[in-house]
Amino acid sequence: MVKEHIFLTTTGGGIFYTNLLNTPWKELLIGKTADVNDTWNIRAAGVDKFWIGTQRGIYEWKKGMAGPRPVNVPLIGKCPVITQFTDKENVLWMGLGEGNGLAAYNLTNNSLQLYSKKDKGNQLPIRFPVCIAEDEFGDLWMGGTEGRGLVKWSRTNHQFALFPPAYNTDFDNGVINTIYADKRGKIWMGTNAGLVKFDISSQKFKKVDMPEALSSNTVYSLAADNKGRLWIGTKNGLNCMEPGTGHFFLFGGYYPSSEDPVLSVKYDSAANKVYFNTAHIFYSAIPNQLLRPRRAPGVLITAVTSSGNNLNPAQSISLPANDNNISIAFSAVNLVDGMQNRYYYRLNNLSKNWISAGRTRQISFSNLLSGNYTFSVKAQMADGTMSTNQATLLFSVQTPYYKSWWFIVLAIITTGGIIYFIYLNRIRQVLRVQAIRNSIATDLHDDIGSTLSNINILTELSNANLSAPEQARSFLKRITEEVNTSNQSLDDIVWSINTLNDSYEQTVARMKRYTAELFEGANIAYHFHFDEKIAYKKLHMEKRKDIYLVFKEAVNNIYKHAAATHVDISLQSHQNHLQMIIKDNGKGFDTTQPTSRNGIKNMKIRLAKWKGSISILSAIDEGTLLTIIIPVL
The missing domain is CATH 3.30.565.10 (Histidine kinase-like ATPase, C-terminal domain)
Known part of the structure; x- marks a missing residue:
């Protein structure tokens, strides 16, 4: 959209333009060769005068002219002019393809400054920019498709600075297809790895990608409307983001071929319209009509599985105690941008508050305790509209046998019996040991005691009959027999108590x-x-x-x-x-x-x-x- 005209640049087909969408499009060929009819961009250069960036330099066209004519910008010549951007100082910045760098052409005094990677003092960090934007401080931000990262040109010292990508960070792809600077100190970049926001003050990157928001990670074009909403052309259709809330809107099914790549997005503030095109179709739309409130979706539970077995959510579900895992799938009916639905769930025995599941449409629970459960889920569309209902699933987990009352009673009885048996066995051992002691004492008393008494008597008799040697010898012989008997009895006692x-x-x-x-x-x-x-x-x-x-x-x-x-x-x-x-x-x-x-x-x-x-x-x-x-x- 340039000066109340709508222009379409093409590859090899020149330019098509119209001033009203309901009037026929007119074709404007730049020259006779295909490369000069490869048109990249167009800008207003005065009243009814336009500059066209082509694969072979800058061309100027005025209404009424038969065809465009070359613009003699010194040192640019036939360089491809990939992008044109006019800053607030009336300086035209042009990205020069084929590695020719960046040109700054002062439209007031017709002076020209060239920057390239070959410069020794103030080197341009990239081969050439494909997109340029100016922030509220007057600094320029640009990016290229070679993957080097984000480039800043300072208005204060006219120096370049590079913010390169870094692996495994929010800025991990340095290919920048489009760029936009808002009025809140943020630089928005469309990359091949999602939409990336750069905070100028903190110099930190924040990425938004699939499946969190965008319909595709490849972003071709950005444009902001009069309410600050960011319109995003992606490889899989048109998206929109509200920076204040962070909500994203996808428009699958809103227009024909809605999943085709949107190559360019422009906003006409005067007409309050968004223009965008695919490779074959040009569209215009009023933002509020695209973003009008939609009918709240209904959410339902679509599948329930446990250990690979499908369960019927309409019937009573009871899980065995040894298989207490469950997966619940759900969905909300939204034919426009259903992939952007957000879901919230809660399980009464685990949480009283709603838990965000993001865009995940399946929740799994494992190692659930025995008891009755109520699972609830609700959905929210990208515009914040909540579902009209909450889908509910009732299920239970059986009590394991070892927690049942009869098992606990049996365990108590068994444990008590074991303790009693151990106690009884201990008492029996004590009594057995005591019985052995009593037996040993009895044997010692009966055998050894009586033998010693006999020896004592026989000794006294021997002493009394010393005058009768034969009688005394008879008593001594009996003493010897008693001693031998006593030894034998004592040996028997020792042998009997030896466990070997x-x-x-x-x-x-x-x-x-x-x-x-x-x-x-x-x-x-x-x-x-x-x-x-x-x-x-x-x-x-x-x-x-x-x-x-x-x-x-x-x-x-x-x-x-x-x-x-x-x-x-x-x-x-x-x-x-x-x-x-x-x-x-x-x-x-x-x-x-x-x-x-x-x-x-x-x-x-x-x-x-x-x-x-x-x-x-x-x-x-x-x-x-x-x-x-x-x-x-």
């Missing part, structure tokens, strides 16, 4: 040793057979002691009373029982006759303690067969 002997193998070894000591001195032949299958089975200390004492009582009876010359002893396993068989060829005895001796009675008492049994077969002059059976376990 808690096996059948060690018990049988002691049986063999005792049998050898007893029978070999009396010239009694014996045979001892032992089943090796039970050799390494463990024996309880008391059980081991009773088995040994029963055996000892049996062989002692043979030694003292049987007058045997041969004894067979067999220990073998039979159906989880230990079977001890002792057979001698002695004089035997009548088992039906009562006896006052306690040996057999004691044997039966010890065996009954372990649920064992004893069988005695004997007859006069036919020997004796003793069978003892005790459970192995």
Whole structure:
């Protein structure tokens, strides 16, 4: 839009112009060759006079002329004039293509100043600018397509400064296609990586890109209307931004081919119209009509999934305790710029306040605690209009079994039972130890105590019969026997409480040793057979002691009373029982006759303690067969 005329520059087609949109367009060819008809820009140079920047220099055209004519600007000649910008000092700044730098042509005194990268003193940081803007302080800002960054020309010292891009920052792409300086100290740049704002005072960059606001990250053109709104031509259509609120508006579906690249945007303040064009279509629109309030969208839940399984949001949803993850997808019906909808959600058990989800249309929750949940979501369009409803999803997470009341009660009972069992086992151990102590004390009292008493009596008798040597010698011999008996009893007690002997193998070894000591001195032949299958089975200390004492009582009876010359002893396993068989060829005895001796009675008492049994077969002059059976376990 120049001097109430609308011009369209083209590639190889010259210029088309009109003064009213409802009148036919007129074609204006610059010359006969294609390159001179590559037109870049046009500006008003006086009353009904225009300067046209082409691929082959500057041309001037006046209304009524048959065709444009070259403008003889010294030192510019046939250089491509990519951009023209007139500052407030009436200086025409021209970007000269093909690396020819920047020209500053004073329209008042026709003086010319050239700047390029070849200058040694005040070097232009870029090959040539494609866009130029002037801020409120009179400084110029420009950018190029080579990616070097933002260039400032200071009005004060006429020096250039470069603000280069930096990796992984808000200004990470130095290709600047268009530039605009507002009246609030901000420079807006359209780059190939989004819209970038530069704060002059703080010298900080701030980028806006997809999907936060723009329909495309490639920005071709910028223009501001009389309300400060920034109109943005992108690779995917027209956008608009309200700097005060930061809201962006997209216009997909508002006009034909609305997703085609918008190559240029201009604003006509007099007509309050926005003009923009694609590669094939020219448009004009009144800003308020494009930005008129729209019908509030309705938001709905579109999908619910859990561990890859699709769930029906219309039905009651109950998640297992061990699969307490859920993803909820939602959307708001907005056919114009639905991609710009913002969403807010809340989950009653986690937050009472609304949480912004931005433009994300799916929320996932993981490791949810058991309980009932209400998920709510609402939407907001780019112009701030809120959705007419809140979409709601009710779901629950089942209580894990280990948190249920019955499990807790069972756990308490089990824990109490375990504690009681440990306590009871401890009491039993204490009682068992005490019983062992009592048993040892009893054995010491009964065996060792009585033996020592006998020794004491026999010693006094020996002293009293010193005058009768034979009688005294008899008493001393009995003292020796009592001492040997006492030693044997003490050795039995020590052996019985030693845990290293808690096996059948060690018990049988002691049986063999005792049998050898007893029978070999009396010239009694014996045979001892032992089943090796039970050799390494463990024996309880008391059980081991009773088995040994029963055996000892049996062989002692043979030694003292049987007058045997041969004894067979067999220990073998039979159906989880230990079977001890002792057979001698002695004089035997009548088992039906009562006896006052306690040996057999004691044997039966010890065996009954372990649920064992004893069988005695004997007859006069036919020997004796003793069978003892005790459970192995």
